[in-house]
Amino acid sequence: MTTLECLFCDRRRPFEIYNPFCPACGAPMLFAPSRGKKSVRSSATTAAERFADFLPLKKYDRTLSLGVGGTPLLRIGNVIDQFGLPEVYAKNETANPTASFKDRGTVVAVQKAIELGIKKIGTISTGNMAGSTAAYAAKVGFSCLVFVKEDTPQDKIVAAAIYGASIIRVKGDYGGLFRKSFEIGRRRGIAFMNSVDPFRIEGYKVTSYEIFEQLGPAAFRAKAPLMVFVPVSAAGHLIGLIRGFRDLHDLGLIPRLPVLVGVQASGCAPISRAFRRGSDRVERFPNPHTIAHAISNPTPPGGELALRLLRESGGSMMDVGETEIRRAHALMASREGIFCDPASATPLAAVLKLKRRRHLPQGARVVLIVTGSGLKAMEAVVDPAPLDIRPADLETLEEVL
């Protein structure tokens, strides 16, 4: 039996397909792992299989994975040199099958759905999650229903619809749509795998396992801290990463957790604002406005859970302004060859901000989670002013040069 637990009221209950929330306090519930002995299968091919004991599945089926995970961890040497940073690595999640980290959650949620006999799935998305959920639905032969915000760019919608999903552009409040999706799911037998789906969150743990394997145990034992910066929208990704590192700690593989730093855009920073105030409550962020569309979520459903887990584990929240995001976005591409979306540039923006303020611990090692591809956020660079693009013809070519 699959059990969910609420970290706020310690309540446990069996998993119900259409309702991942605590009946007592309304918080998103998480997967409650069995207490049996778990171990690492070191000879398995992928990190998901090596750490399969920690996933909420009877069996992880790699043939359904579309090749998720195993993404590169790249030292960003040019930016390190330019700004005098300590060792900084980018975990490039844009190398996933649908070009974002969402695939890691989707592959686990979809395999759980197969286990439970579900054949209709759905999600709510502003872009990356729609494409990821629709692609995996195509692969396993499920029908897929996707609700998107009315103002979602057509390109992002088409990039999900191409997988055969039914897409509904919904006018109205996004938070309201989030709650309504579960009602609709219950009535129509559709399992909605939204941002804080408990199985999706378990899938994000695999990124932590990979970072451990790629950096090696010594990085976790060093005196100076290891810091992991991640963009935060609904907060499912951040929660998954913390849980993944906890698994490694429980196994005795790392002596302490790395310092997790969730990053939001200052133009939509409900969790960062609550963290700074020392509050446990996340309030709706008024008039969100940022180029980092992928993390522009004024009512993050996992916000309070994230605050609690961050405080328990010595992590923190930050936010960064539009100019800082644009600058970091350009640096990632022009100095490191990584074309990510603006949301994915917020971790670098945060590190540069800490450096400027002399708050970056001496000798720290830093991992930036690069969550999504710039190819899905071309609107962020449509103003080609700072880019060097010139016209010529064969005859005038030499002059133009």
Add this chain to the structure above:
Amino acid sequence: MTTLECLFCDRRRPFEIYNPFCPACGAPMLFAPSRGKKSVRSSATTAAERFADFLPLKKYDRTLSLGVGGTPLLRIGNVIDQFGLPEVYAKNETANPTASFKDRGTVVAVQKAIELGIKKIGTISTGNMAGSTAAYAAKVGFSCLVFVKEDTPQDKIVAAAIYGASIIRVKGDYGGLFRKSFEIGRRRGIAFMNSVDPFRIEGYKVTSYEIFEQLGPAAFRAKAPLMVFVPVSAAGHLIGLIRGFRDLHDLGLIPRLPVLVGVQASGCAPISRAFRRGSDRVERFPNPHTIAHAISNPTPPGGELALRLLRESGGSMMDVGETEIRRAHALMASREGIFCDPASATPLAAVLKLKRRRHLPQGARVVLIVTGSGLKAMEAVVDPAPLDIRPADLETLEEVL
């Protein structure tokens, strides 16, 4: 010393940065490997390092690779079932750092440039090669000059310019531009890494090594043939794949070469047309017109070399029509969760064509090379008619469903 050889006149000469063509016959020259003993370093992390003895580099530096290669080989079970196909796998090259196979060539060509002390590079491109070359130039700190065709969509240009390259939109004949680029390179000290660059081609060999490792030796020993279908534009990719399988054959790892099938769009099929006529000469294809922009090259510089290598190795060329390409493109996404560009769908279109004509050998195993991402060819799906996209508001949502 790095030596180039011409397969047509058996001529050899030292490599010159700005001139990869045979002084006798004008054909593109290829890297002439040393005759020393070569072996596989089976404990190395990536295929490029395991087979480093076969690459034209003193040392393959993985830290400059941006995480290239190691792409998934995915069995396309739903399409197999729908059409009664034999075992068919998609080698998903869209998982590369800039979302196309070009990265495999770029990483080798750029490392060779470092070895040779070059710091300025350039390329000519309709899209994927521009992004790939510009990204690696950013990573290694080179300046990068990119010539694109005048009618290249703005999105594709921006997706390369973001890496800091200088982009020139050139009006005029593409074939003329190809030749002119080498002149400009010579005068300005810029190494142009165009489609048939000899080191770029060596990089494509690694795909063959990976296919061998992923399928296992038995697939190459089976009675029924192993067939590898690849989209063909300038033909550098096809030439590289054949050379990679030859390396495996020379090592005694495979008893014979797989059957390579180059695929073009019928709307621009200069090499396929020459192959069908039994000709050694590739003539300019008049009025090219196809949705598969990435392979719309009416004057492929490697065409005649490809014809020769295909004939020597028992391979062949095919071409497929626009309806076939569109259908295969939709199948890849909606049945297999792989959103590729139309050019990348031509291999599946070719397999389905052979199946319809009962020309697919019984029990054959098939590998389709999926060369580039659909995210860079959104114009191919801008007509959303066959996609299911509907509007609603929170109140009418249930009715719309």
